[in-house]
Structures are given as C-alpha cells and as structure tokens.
Amino acid sequence: MTDVMTVRPAGPSDAADICALLNAVDVIEIGRPETDLAAVEADLHHPGVDLATDSWLAFEGGRLVAYGLVWADSGPGRIDGDHYVLPGHDRAALAVLARMETRARRMARGVRAGRLRLQLNAEPTLDLNLLTGRRYRSVRRYQVMTRSLSPAADLPPAPPEGLVLRDCSGDEADRRRVHALVEETFAAHYGHVERDHEAWLDHLDARALDWSLVWIASLPGHGDAAVLLSRDDRTSMAWISHLGVRKELRGRGIGGHLLRHGFAAHAARGRDTVGLGVDIRNETGALTLYEAHGMRLHYAVDTWELALHPQG
Structure with a gap:
C-alpha cells in the first residue's frame, strides 16, 4: 500500500525535524551531517519569509521526507529556493517543487524575466530528471572547499x-x-x-x-x-x-x-x-x-x- 502523503507549511517548532532531514540528506550527499539547528532556525525566522505561504513539509506515512522554502531578497523577479528530499520519494519531491514554483510565480508577478533558483549538490538526492523535465537548466557550479x-x-x-x-x-x-x-x-x-x-x-x-x-x-x-x-x-x-x-x-x-x-x-x-x-x-x-x-x-x-x- 502506498503511504498517504500530506503537505503542510512549516512552523518554528518544526526546526529540529527539518534539521534532522537536512542532515540525513547531508550524510547521503557529502558523507557527514553539516547542518546546524541555528541555521535552520535563521531560515525559518528570516524577515522576508512568510512560513504560511513560503514553506512546505511533505510527509509520507507520517515521516518527514521533503522540505521546501522560497524567498525573494535578491531584487525584482529573482526567487531563491531550498529543496531537500530523501531518495526514493519522487512524489513528495514533485509535490513540494510544484508548490514552490506556483508561489514563485506569484512572487515574481509583473516581472518579465522572473526566475526561480535552486542550489543543489552536484550529486543530489533529488532526481534531476524532475528538474530537466520541468525545464530547469543548470547555470553555474560552485565548489565548497x-x-x-x-x-x-x-x-x-x-x-x-x-x-x-x-x-x-x-x-x-x-x-x-x-x-x-x-x-x-x-x-x-x-x-x-x-x-x-x-x-x-x-x-x-x-x-x-x-x-x-x-x-x-x-x-x-x-x-x-x-x-x-x-x-x-x-x-x-x-x-x-x-x-x-x-x-x-x-x-x-x-x-x-x-x-x-x-x-x-x-x-x-x-x-x-x-x-x-x-x-x-x-x-x-x-x-x-x-x-x-x-x-x-x-x-x-x-x-x-x-x-x-x-x-x-
């Protein structure tokens, strides 16, 4: 039986669970946990973020498997986003991604060249076919040294x-x-x-x-x-x-x-x-x-x- 999926906004009290999810992704992508709770709390309390409209938690079988956040502090039309998902949960990944895109379009309304930007590990837990199939393109590479x-x-x-x-x-x-x-x-x-x-x-x-x-x-x-x-x-x-x-x-x-x-x-x-x-x-x-x-x-x-x- 397929696990029931639910999606809801994040709240300040979810910080510890979000941090645990991000560290689980860290372990898979880079070999060790590197996300601090304070960093997650700072994101959730950013003055430019309204958690009710700009954040999403996806659960399958009651387990948190995906998280998304969008914000717009980089000038007209540019929306930045975070997207994290555990491997094998494409349905939840897509559900969060689609909501991020819908919100980003509203945030960029009236700007001709609006765009949504995501920063992802070069070998991410997210299936990149979900991005290319939705017309995302890779535009830059950074190294953490x-x-x-x-x-x-x-x-x-x-x-x-x-x-x-x-x-x-x-x-x-x-x-x-x-x-x-x-x-x-x-x-x-x-x-x-x-x-x-x-x-x-x-x-x-x-x-x-x-x-x-x-x-x-x-x-x-x-x-x-x-x-x-x-x-x-x-x-x-x-x-x-x-x-x-x-x-x-x-x-x-x-x-x-x-x-x-x-x-x-x-x-x-x-x-x-x-x-x-x-x-x-x-x-x-x-x-x-x-x-x-x-x-x-x-x-x-x-x-x-x-x-x-x-x-x-």
Whole structure:
C-alpha cells in the first residue's frame, strides 16, 4: 500500500525535524551531517519569509521526507529556493517543487524575466530528471572547499609592506565599512545582489556575528584595500564568508595574506577545519588562490534556474 502523503507549511517548532532531514540528506550527499539547528532556525525566522505561504513539509506515512522554502531578497523577479528530499520519494519531491514554483510565480508577478533558483549538490538526492523535465537548466557550479588547520602550522603571517589589519569588534562605522567593501569588491561577481546595510545583515544572518573575526586591510595612500568576513558559528568547521580585494589593488598578495590570517585566527581558536564556497568561473582567480593555499574540493553545488512564465 502506498503511504498517504500530506503537505503542510512549516512552523518554528518544526526546526529540529527539518534539521534532522537536512542532515540525513547531508550524510547521503557529502558523507557527514553539516547542518546546524541555528541555521535552520535563521531560515525559518528570516524577515522576508512568510512560513504560511513560503514553506512546505511533505510527509509520507507520517515521516518527514521533503522540505521546501522560497524567498525573494535578491531584487525584482529573482526567487531563491531550498529543496531537500530523501531518495526514493519522487512524489513528495514533485509535490513540494510544484508548490514552490506556483508561489514563485506569484512572487515574481509583473516581472518579465522572473526566475526561480535552486542550489543543489552536484550529486543530489533529488532526481534531476524532475528538474530537466520541468525545464530547469543548470547555470553555474560552485565548489565548497576545505582545509585542515593546526595552531603549530598556521601561525599569523607577516603582512605585505605597509599593510595593516584591524578587526571590526568595536566600531559600528567599521562594520558598515565592511558592507561597503563587500558591495564594491563583489559587484562584478555572478549572482551578486546589491543590498542596503540592514537587508545585508538579514541576508547573512549577521546580527549575531562575532565581528572580531572580520577584518579590514588598509594600505598607506590607498585607504581600505580589502575585507575578510569569517565566522565560527558552524559545528563542522570555521567558515570564510567573504574575501574581497579592491580591483585596482589585486595582485599584491593582499588576498593571500588575509586568507592565511583567517586560517591562523581560527586555528588559534581550536578549529581543525576551515571552509568556503567559490564560483569555479570567478574571473578574479579566486579558485586558484584557494588551491594555492591548500584548500581542496569538499563537494560541488550547481545552481538550477527555471524561467517563471506567468502561466506555468
């Protein structure tokens, strides 16, 4: 007998069950659980998400087997989504996907070039035939890269001549400067969306960020040259969220110095692994930089996109 399937919106009290589902998917896709409850709670409490209309949980035989969420904080017409499903539950996967698409069309109403974007593991639990059959296309690949850390090997590096780092733990003006530097240095990156300061904080879940792990680099005669935003709120590893160098100052070793500085800071805090995500077609040479400093592929993520025609 086929298990009865039910689909309902998620609620804040579902966070632990959603986290368990995501970690079950993690184990299948990347070999170990890497989803933290706090990250799930942050998604469910995002100010731009109405759980009643923007989230779905699919159950088969009373067991949670699929989860979907959509949000629109990336400008007119672009809807982003998360979709997770256990293998072998295509009916639930499709039920959630169809609801995500319907909601995304409503959210993008009035925009000619509306699209829904999903980030999926390169070898996902979702049957990709369900996507290609619905006219999704893969448009970009990212790599999650990791590197081992140790306090003995990862010591604070000597800076390039004249370069000075300051952390952003005590000055609100510096925190706003971080935002400005991220906007400037990432402006040409694929998929970058310009956001005002408050929206940027919400997008990064940065209101509880440890700003002592965020640094601005400055050079005499040039002012603020680069920024490194890292965080230590993941169970599995430390994380480099943003590393950006102003265009005219690239090629001077500033990015590599900031990266090694971040390694040393997190090693000193007792972390044994650091990770980051990178667009493999990034034109600044970021992938080569990370590989040159010992970072290696952990897993790959593909961006899938669906054009949101109003009538489906």
